[in-house]
Amino acid sequence: MGDKQTRDHIVDAADRLFYENGYEHTSFAHIAESVKISRGNFYYHFRSKDEILDAVITLRLANTQRMLEQWEQEAQTPIERIRKFIDMLIVNQAPILRHGCPVGTLCTELAKLNHAGRAQANTLFTLFRAWLKRQFVALGRKSDADALAMHLLGRSQGVATLANALGDQRFVRREVQQLHTWLEQVVSIPSDSERKAKA
Amino acid sequence: MGDKQTRDHIVDAADRLFYENGYEHTSFAHIAESVKISRGNFYYHFRSKDEILDAVITLRLANTQRMLEQWEQEAQTPIERIRKFIDMLIVNQAPILRHGCPVGTLCTELAKLNHAGRAQANTLFTLFRAWLKRQFVALGRKSDADALAMHLLGRSQGVATLANALGDQRFVRREVQQLHTWLEQVVSIPSDSERKAKA
DNA sequence: GTCTATAAACCGATAGAC
DNA sequence: GTCTATCGGTTTATAGAC
Numbered sequence: 001m002g003d004k005q006t007r008d009h010i011v012d013a014a015d016r017l018f019y020e021n022g023y024e025h026t027s028f029a030h031i032a033e034s035v036k037i038s039r040g041n042f043y044y045h046f047r048s049k050d051e052i053l054d055a056v057i058t059l060r061l062a063n064t065q066r067m068l069e070q071w072e073q074e075a076q077t078p079i080e081r082i083r084k085f086i087d088m089l090i091v092n093q094a095p096i097l098r099h100g101c102p103v104g105t106l107c108t109e110l111a112k113l114n115h116a117g118r119a120q121a122n123t124l125f126t127l128f129r130a131w132l133k134r135q136f137v138a139l140g141r142k143s144d145a146d147a148l149a150m151h152l153l154g155r156s157q158g159v160a161t162l163a164n165a166l167g168d169q170r171f172v173r174r175e176v177q178q179l180h181t182w183l184e185q186v187v188s189i190p191s192d193s194e195r196k197a198k199a
Numbered sequence: 200m201g202d203k204q205t206r207d208h209i210v211d212a213a214d215r216l217f218y219e220n221g222y223e224h225t226s227f228a229h230i231a232e233s234v235k236i237s238r239g240n241f242y243y244h245f246r247s248k249d250e251i252l253d254a255v256i257t258l259r260l261a262n263t264q265r266m267l268e269q270w271e272q273e274a275q276t277p278i279e280r281i282r283k284f285i286d287m288l289i290v291n292q293a294p295i296l297r298h299g300c301p302v303g304t305l306c307t308e309l310a311k312l313n314h315a316g317r318a319q320a321n322t323l324f325t326l327f328r329a330w331l332k333r334q335f336v337a338l339g340r341k342s343d344a345d346a347l348a349m350h351l352l353g354r355s356q357g358v359a360t361l362a363n364a365l366g367d368q369r370f371v372r373r374e375v376q377q378l379h380t381w382l383e384q385v386v387s388i389p390s391d392s393e394r395k396a397k398a
Numbered sequence: 399g400t401c402t403a404t405a406a407a408c409c410g411a412t413a414g415a416c
Numbered sequence: 417g418t419c420t421a422t423c424g425g426t427t428t429a430t431a432g433a434c
Contacts, residue, residue, distance in 0.1 A: 003417075022311035024223055027409065040412085041418050049410065100307055107364040108299055108307055112221035122364050150361065150370050151377070158357025162349065165306040165321050171349050178350070202399075226427065240400050242429065401434075409426070416419075 007045045009035045011055045018056055019095075019102050023109055053117045060102065060124060068131045078138040079187055085132060085152065086179045089159055089172055097167055101160035103128075129153060136186075144191045155179060206244045208234045210254045217255055218294075218301050222308055252316050259301065259323060267330045277337040278386055284331060284351065285378045288358055288371055296366055300359035302327075328352060335385075343390045354378060 013034040017026040028049070032039050046052050075081040089096065099105065103124045110118040132149035141148055159175045162168070212233040216225040227238050227248070245251050274280040288295065298304065302323045309317040331348035340347055358374045361367070 006417080020311075021313075022223075022308070024221075025312055028411090029408085038419055039410090040420070043411065044417060047411095100310065104360050104364070105307055105311065108304055108360060109221070109311070111299065111363055112219075112304065112308070113224055114220075125361070125364055147370075147373060150367070151374065154357035154361045154370075154374060155354065156357070157360040158353035158355070161303050161307060161356040161360060162324070162353045164310055165303070165324055168349070171346075171353075174346060175350065175353060205399080227429090228426085237401055238428090239402070239430085243399060246429095248428070399434105401432100403431085403433100405428105405430070407427080407429100410424095412423070413421085414419100415421100416417105 003045075006035070006037065006041075007055075010037075010042065010045060010052065011059055014052050015056045015059055018053070018106065020099055023053060023106065023115075024113060050115075050117060053115075054120065057106075057117060057120050057124070061127065064124060064127050068127070078135040079183065082132065082135050082139075082152070082183055083180065085128070086156070086176055086183065089156060089163075089176050093163075093169065093172055096160050096172075097163050097169065100164035101157060104157045104160055105164075125153065139187060141186065141191060148186060152179070155182075202244075205234070205236065205240075206254075209236075209241065209244055209251065210258055213251050214255045214258055217252070217305065219298055222252060222305065222314075223312060249314075249316060252314075253319065256305075256316060256319050256323070260326065263323060263326050267326070277334040278382065281331065281334050281338075281351070281382055282379065284327070285355070285375055285382065288355060288362075288375050292362075292368065292371055295359050295371075296362050296368065299363035300356060303356045303359055304363075324352065338386060340385065340390060347385060351378070354381075 010031060013031050014026065017030055017034065021030070028039050028042055031052075032042070042052075046055070071081050071084045075084055103121075107118070107121050107125065109115075110121050129146070129149050132152055133145045136145035136148045139145075155175070156179075159172055163172050209230060212230050213225070216229055216233065220229070227241055230251075231238050231241070241251075245254070270280050270283045274283055302320075306317070306320050306324065308314075309320050328345070328348050331351055332344045335344035335347045338344075354374070355378075358371055362371050
């Protein structure tokens, strides 16, 4: 098996296992079993477990970037694009109920571990935050675009956390419905600061 | 040192360390160092680490119950009581920024570990949920009291998760302000189902 | 009740054969 | 590149002295 190929298999398996069982709880033995290689072979491709985490986050950043670009191609208006973000909670409902949000749960774990990779994991949030902010700016909400982006990020994190803990599907659907309603109101009603700017 | 006393010290230290560094990451050695006892002495008071977790959750349930009862004494109206819940995000802002929500982060971790104590940890959420539901019923929102309780729980979880990851104090204050505004609207505007019931 | 000593398993990481 | 064998450290948990 080629150099690149085995490395990619390791990162793919680690990506899945870190999501399903957590970073610390996932051992080399678990990944090795999934990839069908020996434990010693890891250290040809990576110098440490931290380096595998680094590669996993880099992979997730690339996948997220690609997804956001695809949303921009598929949806022409900012409101449609933000709807794609909200609907993630429905599209990925099954894995979210079982394992939570891949971004939120990783950041939460690395914060507890006070792990060096924490800052890099947070850039996953930043990627969504900057993308959402751009959409709200395009909606004419320049003055509070970042606050709206953070609000939406927080709302979706709350839904994922509670859905994962209590396993309530109806709660997810209800909250997604409310988020769509909230988005409609954001579009139709200008913010305080926008009105002040016009005055 | 008395039997009960040492046991309580162990549970108190474990409670704090589980919150600050996570359940799995906290070892007997860490707790022992904090309580100033030997590792072997644990097994006079507990049969396993799982049993310490059990005791910690039981302690948190009792503390939460006591806090909710105190809120009921301090605040006479349901809306004032719900405001106490929302203001938890301000009162506990410093620990939340550093370690997240004690309930949410524990449930998230135990879900990843597929740990037996998961169901018991979720009852911490249930305690808040049932209490909030009662307040919304008292506000005259009988038909959607549970949905409102879950919504508020989710919102606060999202704020805590994002605040912990990105360490944004202004975000917390802004979201708390919005939650108070949301609560005012809940009080002033009857729900769809309430209006249907009146028609 | 608390201690020391230690078992048994697992962890990340290394050395060296092929 | 991949393997086997193993090191050193940590983990939970036990045994037994005091």
